Amino acid sequence: MILEVNGVEFQYRSKEVLTDIRFHLKKNEILAILGPNGVGKTTLLKCMNAILKPKSGTILVDKEDVLKLEQIDIARRMGYVPQRCECARLTAFDAILLGRMPHIKWNITTEDVMLVEATIRKLHLEELALRYIDELSGGELQKVGIARAIAQNPKLLLLDEPTSSLDLRNQLEILNIVRDVVRKENVSAVMTMHDLNLAFRYADKFLFLKNGTIFAAGSMGEITPQTIEEVYGVPVTIQNYMDVSVVIPV
Template identity: 60%
Template sequence: MILSVKGLAFQYPSREVLQDINFTVAKGDFLAILGVNGAGKSTLLKCLNKVLSPHAGTVFIREEDTGKLSRRELAKRIGYVAQRQEGAFATVFDAVLLGRKPYIQWEASQKDLEITRKALKSLDLEGYALRYLNELSGGEQQKVVIARALAQEPELLLLDEPTSSLDLKNQFEVAKIVRNVVQDNQMCAVVTMHDLNLAIRYANKFLLLKNGVIFAAGGLEVMTPENIESVYAVPVKIKEIEDIPVVVPV
């Protein structure tokens, strides 16, 4: 297993958010974390990446306790894409090169530059290398931050609602990119998502949060109308269109 989470819990001063969270993620897995607003999806990602400190439990990367790793060492293992990105006046190449920061001592080496070029190529961004971030569309900017995370050469990608502000075309493109980079690079991804149909189409593992606990977890078999209705309080049916399952509210 690449990621193992055991007994994780977190609370803000006013309320408990997560309780007794346990799950594992293996190489090649694309795990979609699902649930209503306020269910704790983003909080869970931040606990995995030490942005927030869990009040209980342990997170392991390859059996290493992340609580004992420095920020630099953690960044070599986990690539994190937050829900909101801060704008910067930088070229696409320089923005992706920032992903090499955990490895750079004094200045970027030839290896750092080559890994940056490889990350750009993997997301078809080579032609954008010298363009500035503020010249890009939302979908293009999202590809850049994913490329930056890939440049870290992590084993685990954490993405917080990477498709939430994108148009339909870019939603599907970004979700497909995440699936492909996980498979091509022998890594794994944990992604918070709102769109159930995107999740079913591209993820292979699912974790449904409800009231701060795991309501259901597993493969496609847990994405049943009964489970979805219990979590989202909306009755649904699941239909197949050209062998693709589609969630339809009724």
């Protein structure tokens, strides 16, 4: 297993947000964390890379306890892409190069530069490389954020709503990039999402949160319309169209 989450609990002040969260993920798999607004999806993602410290539980990446690692060691193992990347007066190339910081001991090496250039080619970002990121569109900025995370050479990618506020073309392009990286680079990915149809199209496993705990989890064949109705309060049917499962509100 690349990721093992065991009994994670988290609270803000006295409010319980996450209770007894347990799941695992293998290499080359994509997990979608789903559920209504405010259910704790982003909080769980931040607990997984120790931005937030859980009250209890363990999080293992490649058998190492994340909560006992220094932040730089966590960054060597996990690439995190938040919902909104902070804009600064950096070129896209320099922003992606920042992904190499956990691995740089003294100075940037030729190997670091070559790895960034390879990542830019892999994601077809050549036209953006020398543009400033505060001038990029939302979709372009999200691609740069993913490229920076990939440049870290992580074992695990954590993406917080990677398609939020993007048009259909950019949603599909970004999720195709994530899927290609997971399949070809021997890594895994965890994504928080709101769009069930995009999740069902791209993820291998699904975890539904309700009231701060796991209501249901499994592969596509284990997710039923009743599951979705219980979690979201909306009756649905699940239909198969061209080998893709599609959720349709009734």
